[in-house]
Amino acid sequence: MVERRGRSHAFEGYDPVSSALIIVDMQNHFVAEGGLSEVPVARGIVTNINALVETFRAAAGTIVWIRSTMSMEGRGAWPMFFENFIAPEKARDARAGLMAGTWGHEFFAELDVGSDELVIDKDRFSAFSPGASNLDDTLKARGIDTVFVTGTMTNVCCDSTARDAMMLDYRAVMVEDANAARSDEAHVGALSTFLSVFGDVLTTREAIGVLQVK
Numbered sequence: 001m002v003e004r005r006g007r008s009h010a011f012e013g014y015d016p017v018s019s020a021l022i023i024v025d026m027q028n029h030f031v032a033e034g035g036l037s038e039v040p041v042a043r044g045i046v047t048n049i050n051a052l053v054e055t056f057r058a059a060a061g062t063i064v065w066i067r068s069t070m071s072m073e074g075r076g077a078w079p080m081f082f083e084n085f086i087a088p089e090k091a092r093d094a095r096a097g098l099m100a101g102t103w104g105h106e107f108f109a110e111l112d113v114g115s116d117e118l119v120i121d122k123d124r125f126s127a128f129s130p131g132a133s134n135l136d137d138t139l140k141a142r143g144i145d146t147v148f149v150t151g152t153m154t155n156v157c158c159d160s161t162a163r164d165a166m167m168l169d170y171r172a173v174m175v176e177d178a179n180a181a182r183s184d185e186a187h188v189g190a191l192s193t194f195l196s197v198f199g200d201v202l203t204t205r206e207a208i209g210v211l212q213v214k
Contacts, residue, residue, distance in 0.1 A: 001196055010200050011146075011171050014210045016059030020144045021052055022135075022165075024066045024127070024151030024158045026111055029097045029104030031152065036097040036104060042152040042180040043108070048204040049150050049178050050112040055208045057114070062142055064135065065113055066151070066161070069105065069121035070098040075131070076123045125157045128164035136168060146171040148207055150178035155190035163198050172199035175207050 002008055026049065029035045031042040056063050070076050072095060082091045097104035100121075107113050124132035139147070147170050149162040158179050165172040174194055181187035195201045202210070 011173070014146060016056065016061040016211045018143055019056075019146040019148065019211065020062040020064055020139055020142075021056045022064050022066060022127070022147050022149045022151070022161065023049055023053075023111075024149065024161055025068050025153075026065075026108050026151050027067060027098070027104060028106050028108055029068070031108040036093060039152045039180050039182055041182070043110075045150070045152075045178050045180050046108065046110045048175070050110075051204060052148070052150065052175065052178060052207060053112050053114075055211055059211055061211065062118070062139070062144055063114065064118045064120055064138070065107065066127050066133070066135070066157075067105065067107070067119060067121050068098050068157070069100055069123060070095045071123075072096070072099070078123060126160035126164045128161055128168055139170070144170070146173070148173045148175055148202075150175045152180045153186070154179040154181040155186040156181075159190045159194060162194060166198045173207065174199065174201050176201050176203050178204050178207075 026042065030037050030039050053063055070078065077095060082095055086094050099105060118138065120127060120133050120135050120138065122133040127133045127135040147165045149158050149172065151158050158174065162172045162174050174191060176191055191201050
């Protein structure tokens, strides 16, 4: 990658004011012990996500909490996924666990979610997928040109969101130790492919370093 790019990182220089921290699917359904689609490692990235949230707040950056929100009918039922990739006996619970007003839909309690920060619901893996949410319009209205993607799972919703961000001409960064998957292989594989052609991968410490106001 260095040989092809001529440098270690695709992007240089970050303006916090035109950057957004995107936190994907850190809900009880995925993060809490006993969540229907539990990703145990996701509990281990909460501290890093909170550190990034603190940095973005101090630097006047934009923070966006992305929340998977499903329904039993209409677009939010997403039959393409739930009827083909989830066993029939599990599909109803999988949808119901992400419906508004349920425990699974709520953000994990240890996350530092600000009362005045953006919360955007999505009904597809990528929040940038056409019709999935209003994330793209919201960011463009705020003059955002760079996104730092965190959350779970690295290789599904986070990767999909970050890739689509690059396709929409955002500078996309995935924060390695603020993303979580169900296995190291899935985590590293997704980040390796993303780094090769879609964007940059930084650690939490590196991301905080490039965003802190001097």
